[in-house]
Amino acid sequence: MSQLKYALYTGCTARESTPELLSSTLAVAKKLGIELVLLDEASCCGASHLQDFDEFLAYVLNARNICYAEKHGLTMVTICNTCQINTAMTKHKLDHDAELRARVNEKLAEVGLEYKGTSEVKHFLYALVDDYGLEAISDKVTTPLSKYNIAPFYGCHNIRPSELQNESNGGENPYVPTSLDRLIEALEGNSVDYESKNKCCGFHVDLQAPETSNRLTGTALVDAIDNNADMVVTPCPLCHLNMDVKQHHAAKTMGRDVELPILHMPQMVGLALGCTEAELGLKHHVTKVAL
């Protein structure tokens, strides 16, 4: 296989509240020989909130981020579902709406940039599963995860809406997603089948409607526990914040004891590939991960 190379859009969370996501991503890429060029020029994607305030500004900023991947001539990979959807949604709009693209490019021209539409945008999960391949990953496993029941939590913005996900991401069926399940199995873990795997964690209303957020996260956590999960794995750092940092709030809302370790997708892969404790960054979890 020729060496895979991508432009990595880290997003803000991986540089602030989930440093373990960035360190484990880089460690896994190194183990697998995937080259990642960091897009240090990139701004915040707006996280689906700036979009509510000023949709056009969000298009301009996301288009600028894509411009930097285009300059490298590389596919952009994301490590946050929400970065993925906002970037992919911008790409979709600009690729299908010539008038909007012209308006955005008029702004970008003022800083010497132009959106061309030449770079794909996909989540790192699909770079691993679809580009690198599960068999090739399986060959590199040094520490099989066979003693763990792992519940995959897909996160909305990687699986819905199909129109977008088919165009520039994994393209899985949102009602029957399989990538994380297959990845868990490739690492010799046991994937947990449970109803909440493709549901919403409620992160985006955390501030204004914490009851909604806690109940959605709590429902998923309790569902995973009731199906014998030892841990949850997610490709989205925002789901991770809700499930790890706010786990006790969710537990309280549900009236249940919840003590469930939550792994980032690359942490789980790194664990099986023999990455070091420091690279995995498990010490950064609020809910203890005892392996």
Add this chain to the structure above:
Amino acid sequence: MSRKETHKKVTVKAFRFNAETDYLPYYKQYELEVGADDLVLDLLNQIKWEHDGSFSYRRSCRHGICGACGIKVNGKPVLACKQNAMELLELFNNELVFEPQSKKRAMKDMIIDKKDFWDKHEAVQPFVVADIEEHPEHETAMSIAQVENILDADYCIQCGSCHYACPALEVNEDYLGPAALTAAYRFTVDPRDEAGMERLELTAQMGSGVWDCVKCFECAQACPKEINPIEKITKLHNLQFEQKVARSNVATRHAEGFVHSIKKHGILDEGHLVAYSERAAVVKHIPEALAMFKKGKIVMPWNMPKSKNLDEIQKLVEISQTNKL
């Protein structure tokens, strides 16, 4: 999806419940014959006509326009008269479970009480509110741009697929939900309408309006008319700022606060955003912040990373920002 098989015998499970006689719902299995072009509606008919005449579901037009036959198959919202059955068999590995759109609202089998849906629909005044002359001398013309601005919001058939797929509604019964909000958008941007500000005020309410959308895209996925309700919800958010209806509160400051962070750092300053959004109420986050700090999850202000070429970002914000709070 490929449709290799032309005929199949399958066992389908259907939710059965009669609110008048049953204490609890139950599931019953039916052996059905499925042809390549059969729709879910054909299977519902097969159950009723060949197995159990008491099996109940709503149906009328059979052309995807009356919106009566919405149900869920294995949790996926479908319009029974539009969804091919063989496709579902392939997707769900030959095991189908037919359920009503909302089990807790079930009245008889697939039939639910849609009162909450219609109440919310009515609340947004889903019609053109205008004083119309009884004997006008010429038509009220709309420009092409005005019509296009309605997007596809007027294709809604009120089937309830998005409404009963919405997880925010499932846990917060005050939330208006994607169908009512799509209708609110559709009539608010209609140039003949005079109740736009009223609708924007209504949909700006905390607890029931647009700020309770969890951004899961279930509605966009569920809609059998491919209307993309969340797109209209985002448009309503923007309209509230454009029309100066948005009041300063934790949700509006949260949306607007991104601009301040981006101007200063390029990336988001997570801690500052929470403080800016919550104001004095930020104190309730202190225990969480301490827990995060102990685990190295909080970057102090003096260590905040900045995007490279920040001047570009600042310039773009300056020349592209259209809304203010």
